[in-house]
Amino acid sequence: MGQDGPGDLTMVPVSMGTTIVATTFNGGVILAADSRTSSGAYIGNRATDKITPLCDNVYCLRSGSAADTxxxxxxxxxxxxxxxxxxxxxxSVKTAATLVRTLAYNNKDNLSAGLIVAGWDKHGGEQIYSINLGGTMTQVPFTMSGSGSTYIYGYAxxxxxxxxxxEEAHDFVQRCIRYAIAWDASSGxxxxxxxxxxxxxxxxFIPGEEIPPCFGELPREARVG
Known part of the structure; x- marks a missing residue:
């Protein structure tokens, strides 16, 4: 039996990227995400839907391994x-988030999954729960995750x-994703x-050709290739 080495692709860590954002506003929550699924430098899907309904009033944003989430x-x-x-x-939103947290925590050694659960219910109104890679759950007024989030913390x-x-909240999350797409090569x-x-x-849904360029970017019609 040969030993694992640099040539063994199963032992090479894979870099995955995304940008997901959620915020509360006066009367509800807004979830936003880019649509790029990548594996290192390879883009596997340019139009992934990372916002998944858990039920009618609760949705989740997915980051990490697409299969795990x-x-x-x-x-x-x-x-x-x-x-x-x-x-x-x-x-309730909290019960749905607790179910996600339980699965993530109980399988933290085998899964790469960071999720944001958000929704509205008659008991607690608008709510957002951030569940990190280790399975810790925190209720927050707004949050973000993924490789692109590091570029937009200051703006947020x-x-x-x-x-x-x-309207203000929708503009806020849209700008967050837009700026992350501009500066993070793994988001797009x-x-x-x-x-x-x-x-x-x-x-x-905002298609890529309708996303305005950010400072320092060429407008899409001026790009070559």
Missing amino acids: QAIAGYVQHFIAQHQAEENDRI DKNWRPNMTQ GCIRTVTITKDGVKRV
Whole structure:
């Protein structure tokens, strides 16, 4: 039996990138994500949907291994469907987030999964829960994750504020993703957002050609190749 070495691709760490952002506003939450799925320098999918519904009023943002986060979301969708059928009522955002946290924590040695769970319920209103790679869950007013988040912490800290209107919050998350796409090579593609309020869910899709260039970037029509 040969020993693992530099030529063994199974032992080489894979660099994965993304940018996900969520914020509360006065009456709801907004989740936003880029759409690039990468494995090192290879872009596997330019139009991935990283915003996954767990149920009607709770969605999650996925970062880390796409397979790991999809598996967690699938199990939680199943558990929530059972719970809501038994209780004949919508699940609370905190309960949904706790299910995600439990799966992430119990499998922390085998999974690479950082998730953000957000939604609205009649008990707690708008809520966001950040669940890191180790399975720690924290309730926060806004949060971000992924490789692109390191480029936008300064912008977010300066421009986020509590009790924003829906329009202000949507502009905030859109700018966060836009700036991350501009400066992080592992983030890119288009921008997707999901807005959740007591009145329901609204999705917005912004294709790449409609994302304005940032400072220092050439406009798309001026680029070659």
